[in-house]
Amino acid sequence: MPNPSPLRAAALTATAVLLAAALSGCGDDGGAKDEDLSAQKLSWKDCPAPSASQGGGDAPSPLPNGGTWKCATLKAPLDWDKPEGDTIGLALIRAEASGAKDKRIGSLVFNFGGPGGSGVTTLPAFGQDYAQLRTRYDLVSFDPRGVGRSAGVKCESDEQLDAYFQQDATPDDPAEQKALLDSTKEFNSACEKNSGKTLPYVRTTDAARDMDLMRQVLGDDKLHYFGISYGTELGGVYAHLFPKRVGRAVFDAVVDPTQDAEQGSLGQARGFQLALDNFAEDCISKENDCPLGDSVQNVKDRIAKLLRDLDSRPIPGAFPRELTQTAATSGIAQALYSQDFWEYLTEGLQQAYDGDGRVLMLLADAMNGRDQDGEYSNITAANVSVSCADDKARYTTADVESKLPEFREASPLFGDYLAWGLAGCTDWAVPGAADHPDVSAPGSAPILVVGNTGDPATPYEGARKMVDSLGSGVGVELTYKGQGHGAYDSGNKCVRDAVNGYLLNGRVPSNGTVCS
Numbered sequence: 001m002p003n004p005s006p007l008r009a010a011a012l013t014a015t016a017v018l019l020a021a022a023l024s025g026c027g028d029d030g031g032a033k034d035e036d037l038s039a040q041k042l043s044w045k046d047c048p049a050p051s052a053s054q055g056g057g058d059a060p061s062p063l064p065n066g067g068t069w070k071c072a073t074l075k076a077p078l079d080w081d082k083p084e085g086d087t088i089g090l091a092l093i094r095a096e097a098s099g100a101k102d103k104r105i106g107s108l109v110f111n112f113g114g115p116g117g118s119g120v121t122t123l124p125a126f127g128q129d130y131a132q133l134r135t136r137y138d139l140v141s142f143d144p145r146g147v148g149r150s151a152g153v154k155c156e157s158d159e160q161l162d163a164y165f166q167q168d169a170t171p172d173d174p175a176e177q178k179a180l181l182d183s184t185k186e187f188n189s190a191c192e193k194n195s196g197k198t199l200p201y202v203r204t205t206d207a208a209r210d211m212d213l214m215r216q217v218l219g220d221d222k223l224h225y226f227g228i229s230y231g232t233e234l235g236g237v238y239a240h241l242f243p244k245r246v247g248r249a250v251f252d253a254v255v256d257p258t259q260d261a262e263q264g265s266l267g268q269a270r271g272f273q274l275a276l277d278n279f280a281e282d283c284i285s286k287e288n289d290c291p292l293g294d295s296v297q298n299v300k301d302r303i304a305k306l307l308r309d310l311d312s313r314p315i316p317g318a319f320p321r322e323l324t325q326t327a328a329t330s331g332i333a334q335a336l337y338s339q340d341f342w343e344y345l346t347e348g349l350q351q352a353y354d355g356d357g358r359v360l361m362l363l364a365d366a367m368n369g370r371d372q373d374g375e376y377s378n379i380t381a382a383n384v385s386v387s388c389a390d391d392k393a394r395y396t397t398a399d400v401e402s403k404l405p406e407f408r409e410a411s412p413l414f415g416d417y418l419a420w421g422l423a424g425c426t427d428w429a430v431p432g433a434a435d436h437p438d439v440s441a442p443g444s445a446p447i448l449v450v451g452n453t454g455d456p457a458t459p460y461e462g463a464r465k466m467v468d469s470l471g472s473g474v475g476v477e478l479t480y481k482g483q484g485h486g487a488y489d490s491g492n493k494c495v496r497d498a499v500n501g502y503l504l505n506g507r508v509p510s511n512g513t514v515c516s
Helices: 011-020 119-125 127-134 158-166 174-195 204-218 230-241 261-285 296-312 325-335 339-353 358-368 379-390 397-410 415-425 461-470 493-505
Strands: 070-077 086-095 106-111 137-142 223-228 246-252 447-452 475-480 513-515
Touching (some): 070 204, 086 204, 106 230, 119 127, 119 137, 127 137, 174 379, 204 223, 204 379, 246 493, 261 296, 261 339, 261 397, 296 339, 325 358, 339 358, 379 415, 397 415, 447 461, 493 513
Parallel strands (some): 246 447, 475 513
Antiparallel strands (some): 086 137
């Protein structure tokens, strides 16, 4: 289950969206309700430019073969246990199917992960990747509750967040520990102060119920779904709650549903260390000399030394901010989400060795949802809010210290960083729901579960755990032997053909299919 560590599962899409500036948005608050929400009619309109909480930028570009992205607001209960009470507005975006109407299957709903990622901004940014799926589906995504324009959680100001992300996240002595925990407590208190009414109602189970309401309002008998990263957990929870309403569903970059927060963070430590090893091996293997070192171990040793030096001596980053050890670690992790970003990591490390931290700072900003004007999306606030509402465990300083050796063994570079992230929910205002999500879904239609052997954020082993947890006859495993977070957006033809074949034509791949 995702926890509020800095290495959240939406980082890849955050980088691509910020760098491409292909964004959109829509939505508002709801109020009180007295009508049957499943009978509501959506008012689809041209999408406005996204709000700051969604990441900012321009309204989405016209669709390549004509038409425009449309946005609407779905009313949903604030509290699903009191469906006749107050409502909130959930921001939706849609591109209508491009093919013949008599071939249309329905809506294909996307969640791109996080938790905390804005689907309203992300879907248009990656829309061309799903052009083939659009021939038979309306492509639909949304800002889950607590995210962006869907009753977005508010915590600290932009100025406060600058300081929050510059803090020392790997304390070495009691004074640094106190400073980190005090900062975390201040952040959590700001969330309660500014969004206390919303915090109890942003659990993954609430978002899953929202998706079933969405299915009804969109006019679909079944939910056809494409979940990525945390979106696989959300999809699994939906399948558990509504197994008979699952249509054709794909889970890509799969969260291990059997893990608690500690186990999930430890898995990420191993995953990011593996990705770093692969990055170093790739650099050394090139025909031209690797500019970062003369051996795989030397590349990793130089990175580790850079981070140690930054702990006491930051270097200039993006003026007036300095590149600290924490910011550099975030930037390095961000670049490991996709092999396409490895060239930026190489450039950023070369510059940092020469005393220039701008590229690594830009990567860290993308991880944290900060744009070039210094405005933050609410991805961090939403990530912490959903994770802490979901995760039952609360970790003390003593807990973290006892776990540090295991985390350091899993990753000399990222171990401390991820271990101390466990303390993020300690002072949270809302109790966590469970140790891990229940995704058992007997009676569900087949769900295609795609794991990537080189995935740093959702390690490959989680795909098999998801298949087993969904239950006999439900999960169908497909393995991609690749690098980066996720498989479909890698462009691998074998993966694309398998996923498209299922979603478009209902052809279920053989369980255990492997793509290279």
